[in-house]
Amino acid sequence: MTSINKVGVIGAGQMGTGIAHVCALAGLDVVLNDVSEDRIKAGLATVNGNMARQVRRNRITEEQRQKALARIVPAKTFDGFGDCDLVIEAATEKEDVKRKIYVQLCPTLRPDAMIGSNTSSISITRLAAATDRPERFIGIHFMNPVPVMELVELIRGIATDDHTYEATKAFCQHLGKTVAVSEDFPAFIVNRVLMPMINEAIYTLYEGVGNVEAIDIAMRLGANHPMGPLQLADFIGLDTCLSVMQVLHEGLADSKYRPCPLLVKYVEAGWLGRKTQRGFYDYRGEKPVPTR
Ligand code: NAD
Numbered sequence: 001m002t003s004i005n006k007v008g009v010i011g012a013g014q015m016g017t018g019i020a021h022v023c024a025l026a027g028l029d030v031v032l033n034d035v036s037e038d039r040i041k042a043g044l045a046t047v048n049g050n051m052a053r054q055v056r057r058n059r060i061t062e063e064q065r066q067k068a069l070a071r072i073v074p075a076k077t078f079d080g081f082g083d084c085d086l087v088i089e090a091a092t093e094k095e096d097v098k099r100k101i102y103v104q105l106c107p108t109l110r111p112d113a114m115i116g117s118n119t120s121s122i123s124i125t126r127l128a129a130a131t132d133r134p135e136r137f138i139g140i141h142f143m144n145p146v147p148v149m150e151l152v153e154l155i156r157g158i159a160t161d162d163h164t165y166e167a168t169k170a171f172c173q174h175l176g177k178t179v180a181v182s183e184d185f186p187a188f189i190v191n192r193v194l195m196p197m198i199n200e201a202i203y204t205l206y207e208g209v210g211n212v213e214a215i216d217i218a219m220r221l222g223a224n225h226p227m228g229p230l231q232l233a234d235f236i237g238l239d240t241c242l243s244v245m246q247v248l249h250e251g252l253a254d255s256k257y258r259p260c261p262l263l264v265k266y267v268e269a270g271w272l273g274r275k276t277q278r279g280f281y282d283y284r285g286e287k288p289v290p291t292r
Contacts, residue, residue: 002174003167005029008087010101012043014237014275015118016090018146021047022175024068025060031075031084040074047072050147078108086171088140090118093243098122099130106132114164116140120240121187121247124157134159138168141188144236152177153188186251187244195244199260201229205292206262212280212290230280234273242267
């Protein structure tokens with residue numbers, strides 16, 4: 001059982017659409033916000049397409065899809081968030097972006113409403129301090145793609161109260177997810193381990209130890225990873241990968257977390273991976289083609 005019946009989702013990108021998708025399928029009402037109407041529309045189209053795929057694969061029925069889609073309401077402003085029990089912020093991985101959102105969001109919420117951030121790496125305690133309710137603020141870190149991945153990391157900030165922790169844990173379980181609890185340290189558990197591995201794969205490319213294809217085949221067949229690290233980096237988004245490495249580098253002050261200059265270059269070029277059709281692979285043709 002969950003005491004959370006209505007969820008606000010901020011950011012209709014890869015993660016926000018996935019979160020809206022699983023909430024709506026679990027029978028919760030959802031309001032979905034982004035910076036523009038076009039972005040929200042594109043997000044809703046993604047949810048629609050992903051649910052249609054689930055119907056084709058017999059994971060859900062057409063009736064479930066229709067009902068779930070009807071539960072997601074677009075919201076251009078935070079006005080529609082006034083009766084949300086929980087708001088999950090899944091906006092761009094930049095601290096100033098998230099802080100500005102909380103300043104606008106908090107006055108529109110019920111005093112008892114909880115806020116979760118889907119941040120991959122930023123301190124929950126610090127983000128919570130930008131709100132009027134640090135005790136009702138928590139990290140709810142879904143994995144990508146949300147409808148497929150079973151894990152959610154829950155991260156308590158220094159002030160997060162027991163009620164918020166228990167209520168959000170029950171909410172994650174209601175979505176069919178398994179929770180792993182992480183302390184509030186840079187990048188938490190999954191990305192603390194995963195991102196340095198991806199960054200090292202990019203150094204391996206940068207130093208010419210192997211090309212894109214060789215590195216990905218090596219890790220798929222040699223370490224039994226379902227995806228190569230560069231393929232995975234494209235999937236996550238290279239901007240997100242860079243942000244996480246910067247948070248690790250600054251937060252732990254250890255040179256082993258130095259972001260690879262090649263990763264910086266790809267992000268500066270706007271080659272952010274699948275979401276911009278180009279990263280370590282070029283996705284504009286029928287098959288992904290390595291860019292190095
Ligand atoms: P994305 O770039 O696909 O989507 C981010 C969305 O946020 C965009 O649609 C953007 O328009 C929107 N946005 C930016 N500023 C906003 C504002 N002021 N108000 C409303 N919306 C705003 O990024 P993503 O991959 O969905 O990542 C979102 C969050 O989830 C980040 O914090 C990221 O670290 C985290 N995350 C990402 C992954 C991943 O694999 N990509 C996994 C777990 C967590």
